[in-house]
Amino acid sequence: MNRALSLLYRPLPSPLHATRAGVAALWGLALMVAALLLYHPLALTALALALLGAGWAAGVGRALGSSLRMAAIWAIPIVAINVLVSREGLTVFARLGDLGPFGQGDLTVEALVYGAVIALKITVLVLITALCSLCIDPDALLRICRRLSFRAALTASLAVRMIPLLAADTQRIADAQRTRHGGLPEGRTAAGARARVALIGAVLAGSLDRAMDVAATLELRGFATAPRAPRLQRPWSRHDLAFAASAAAIVAFALLARLGGAAAFSAYPLVHAPLTPVLLVLCAALAFAILLPFADRRGVER
């Protein structure tokens, strides 16, 4: 639960935090588009490294690092499963023999590489999500959503707020149970299972009470009668402009790389991932476009 808390937004003095939520979200979206368009391992690696650099520049490097570790845990099974289930590729590095209805169990280098590329792509997407979660004010983002879909935004507001509340409640209840004499039964026994069910029940009961209190507060604040949220009139800051330009550049470079064939990649039947000077330039340009807005640190403190 502490991990969930560590991925929550906290206002910090950084250019990305100082950017209006709409533009920052757009920037995040541009990164997503780039990650989805690109398959070349070098381009994805450049993207991942640039994201880690952006996280460090935004002051959330440690939290982003823990996201990377979480993503790595998912990456290993993705690679393993692809190697096991893919029947494509020509370079066999291990033979498992006849697997009956599944055919010959030949493991190929191409399947391994393709699995790794997919895992890298997912890792990049996780990093983008974590960076946005850490640096974009959810209240400001939901405020934009309230103009579009009131009910959905209300639900999202409550969900966002309930995460730290439930994390704190769970921690408190777990601490209380640790202070019981002898503690609750643990392990894989029937008593342990019953104790865990009881504990989950206590957390759920507490969260329902909590939800009732929050709902009463919302009721009194007039949330149920709220009209469409008014549009905020705010002048564009240098960071808004910089990240908007960066978003446009990221999408442009990604499109150029994909459509121009500079970042061509195919895994089957043989791995084809040419390292061309154009690709190197594009990767450098992509990283530059991501990191450049972080260079200007004027007016980042709120």
Add this chain to the structure above:
Amino acid sequence: MTVLSFHDVTYTYPGAERPSLQHVSFELAAGEFCLLAGLSGHGKSTLLRAACGLAPHFHGGRFAGRVQLAGLDTREHGPARLGTLAGALFQDPESQLVMSSVRAELALALESRGHGDAVVARGVEEVALALGVDHLLERSVHTLSGGEQQRVALGAALAGRPPVLLLDEPTSQLDPVAGDELIGLLRRLNQEWDVTIVLAEHRLERCLPAADRVLALGDGRLAHDGTPSQFLEWAAQAAPPLLTPGAQLFSLVGLAPPPVGVKQARAALRARCLLSSEPVSSAPPPVVRHVNMGNRRQGAPSLDAPPGSAELSAPPAGGVLARDLAAASPRSAASRMRRWAFRGSGAGAPALQMRGVWHELRDGPAILRGAELRLRPGESVALMGRNGAGKSTLLRHAAGLLAPTRGRIERAGRVALLLQTPGDYFVHERACREVSPAALARAGLAELADRNPRDLSGGERQRLALAIVTDGDEPAVLALDEPTRGMDRHAKAVLARELRERAARGQAVIVATHDPEFACACAERAVLLADGRAIADGPIAELLAGGWYFATATARILGGAEGALTPEQGAAVLARRAADRGQAERPPEDGGRAAEDGEGMASAAAAMASAAAAGLPAGGTRR
């Protein structure tokens, strides 16, 4: 102009057998500061929820009668509409903050009512400045302290500038400093902005001076409606548990009228020459350097003890060690303080010893900074300090829930820790499944064995939680973290008695509390924490008699004279003074008798009365 009126209101929660409000009728004029008094479960919170329409619109149930808020009938208008007229602030600030950042929280009420950008921005700025939370505007709400959260929640309730503010025990989770600040803030809102305030509180001594009117509830009925002074006179006869310590003090010595606040009490005592006419204290509050308190148990009188049963502890002014330390350099004094803290209070193996305990957060502050503590078996200690001083962390270390980043902790046996929320201990649907039958019987809950623990009253839940953590073999140390939150005086008295009994059985008891009255009812020694370490450690009489914030009401009234903390001790002090004064003014035989009478608590009122009859200034009405 009437802003809030109840006409014969009776309300029953869904599934409840008895109504929580019964035939309640009153009217509140604009600009009034109204205090709701009453024991737990007697209808204060329900009244507030009925006033803002949550009852019955949100909670359901059966509702009879009529409530009008600024002319709107709550049966016809829901909480969302009524929320524009009445801001509400309840006990737990965490549940009242619904957005992620402070700025968004303050803006929500205004945005929800469709105000434009400029109005929202101005409203947020104004309310933030008015409540002193402007520096928190960009903070995430989950990073705020309890006091900050309560202020932000108050700001959110006030952002729409409602003419009425409803508050349900808003200071129950705050330290004395933050609590006093909040009451001062409410007073300012009332006086300068003409906000009508309805405040439900258990610690009346804190709020009575600010109030214009008091409504007392008993069993859901309006038992009394009058000015604070009238309320205290009524409570002395009809509801003694609601009396403030100052009023108890005056009642014990036979003075009237009961004082509403410390200032009035002092003025009344000065008028009777029972208090020096010089200012009580012009110097900063003394730092008690007294860390060794010897083997004494007489300094722990009870809240519920009948007059005359409490033993008076009157430590020498300044304290022996304070005198010693005054002669020493600050550095040597500090080092001696550490040594005494190690030795604690007497020889023998300690029940708990903490040596230089640090708790340093990664990428964060140090919560404990070399904390030293030694508890011997049978000792009872009150751990006090502001929110965030490190009290809860220290107790968690004591119980082994946390491991120190530096330092050492030695325990003579099990440390049972009762955390702040008793409900967190309940994982079963019947009380009998939570603890052994013997423990349930010891807690006096055998008859409630088949009840769901969550359906028990506040005091019963606390007793059950205590039974859970102390079930099985007897713990060497019992630690309690803020056990009196939201408790009325009666429940506190019962808990204090239980803790004294445990200490008498040889358990070391340590209680983190913000309540000086409770601290002096259950502890013999007090440790004041600040910035993660003990800044004062000594007999409770010295620590709580000499402070400004961390002082009981009696100590504030008497300026810490003779270490009197409770009304009974204060009455004895006043009785002695009256006797001395009588001795000086009367023939020798009368004065001698008065001086003898002044020794005992039970004779204090008699001595006071005889002294008053013998020539105290007019106005000292006998009871």
